[in-house]
Amino acid sequence: MLCDDIGEVLAATADGSVSLDDAARRHVEQCLRCQAELVQYRKLLRTLRTLRTEVLEPAPGLLAEILAQVEAAGERHAVRSLLSGRRVAYLGGLAAATAAGAGAAIVLTTRSRKARLPLAG
Amino acid sequence: MTAELADLVALAKEGDQQAFEELVRRTYSDSYTLALRLTGDEDDARDVVQESYLRAYRGLKRFRGDAQFTTWLYRITANCAANQLRRRTRHRHEELDEDSGPVMDADHDPAVLADAADLRARVEGALALLPPRLRAVVVLRDVYDLPHEAIAAELGISESAAKVRLHRARRKLRSEVFPGREDEQDEEQAHAV
Numbered sequence: 001m002l003c004d005d006i007g008e009v010l011a012a013t014a015d016g017s018v019s020l021d022d023a024a025r026r027h028v029e030q031c032l033r034c035q036a037e038l039v040q041y042r043k044l045l046r047t048l049r050t051l052r053t054e055v056l057e058p059a060p061g062l063l064a065e066i067l068a069q070v071e072a073a074g075e076r077h078a079v080r081s082l083l084s085g086r087r088v089a090y091l092g093g094l095a096a097a098t099a100a101g102a103g104a105a106i107v108l109t110t111r112s113r114k115a116r117l118p119l120a121g
Numbered sequence: 122m123t124a125e126l127a128d129l130v131a132l133a134k135e136g137d138q139q140a141f142e143e144l145v146r147r148t149y150s151d152s153y154t155l156a157l158r159l160t161g162d163e164d165d166a167r168d169v170v171q172e173s174y175l176r177a178y179r180g181l182k183r184f185r186g187d188a189q190f191t192t193w194l195y196r197i198t199a200n201c202a203a204n205q206l207r208r209r210t211r212h213r214h215e216e217l218d219e220d221s222g223p224v225m226d227a228d229h230d231p232a233v234l235a236d237a238a239d240l241r242a243r244v245e246g247a248l249a250l251l252p253p254r255l256r257a258v259v260v261l262r263d264v265y266d267l268p269h270e271a272i273a274a275e276l277g278i279s280e281s282a283a284k285v286r287l288h289r290a291r292r293k294l295r296s297e298v299f300p301g302r303e304d305e306q307d308e309e310q311a312h313a314v
Contacts, residue, residue, distance in 0.1 A: 011291040015263070040299045041291065047237075047244045048263040056154040062167055066145050066174045073178055074138050 003034050014041035130190050134181055152198050158260045159202035169205050173198040195265055199275040206253045247297035258283055259290035
């Protein structure tokens with residue numbers, strides 16, 4: 001087995017996502033170059049993980065810019081909701097008025113028929 | 122802290138604007154840090170963060186809460202950063218080949234190498250030298266612990282491509298942070314073929 005064959009998986013071994021098979025493990029145990037590489041990957045990955053806790057502060061003004069954008073988006077959303085709400089109310093009112101008109105027409109028609117019946121007899 | 126963020130998320134999902142703004146206040150430095158690590162440019166990072174919060178605001182109702190809010194935000198930030206880098210590439214015709222990039226002026230003193238703070242500075246320097254598409258993968262995987270699947274989804278690449286990039290990025294980082302391997306050049310060339 002060659003160092004280059006193992007080099008492909010040493011970093012993955014260092015982060016624990018891959019286990020070396022027996023042949024590879026035997027090679028690493030006897031190969032100073034691969035051992036050194038494995039140690040370097042472990043140090044590298046450990047150091048990369050420590051960067052997670054580091055916060056790089058932005059220049060002043062970013063928070064205000066984000067909040068202004070979010071606020072503007074919120075206002076646009078509110079206006080759209082209001083308009084769509086009014087549209088629904090308008091259409092609802094129109095439907096109710098139509099239904100009421102139709103109902104009134106039926107009532108009037110029925111009454112006028114009833115009124116004509118005695119005359120027919 | 123996490124529970125408080127979860128409470129704020131719940132309120133924001135119900136339309137509480139102030140709750141969302143509080144979420145921004147608590148997380149924007151962290152998001153900016155990620156954006157800066159991914160783009161390597163302060164102006165790009167600012168644009169990315171603003172775009173990320175707008176998208177988070179608009180998509181908050183789709184956030185199901187099965188992941189942490191911050192993880193969800195990282196994914197959005199990664200996606201926005203990838204888009205920003207694509208735009209930058211188109212506009213500036215930046216060379217993104219992973220074999221390009223300046224050689225780090227490294228101090229080879231083993232005693233200095235052993236120092237943790239110095240090692241951290243070296244890693245940060247080496248990260249900055251990585252091409253953006255390699256840097257994005259290694260930052261999201263090894264710094265922010267995002268799974269390969271999520272990284273691939275947000276960067277718009279396949280999962281296998283994400284793994285290949287991660288491997289290349291780690292190799293380049295190692296060779297920058299721990300210089301001195303005589304055969305490194307030969308190996309790089311062999312893999313580039």
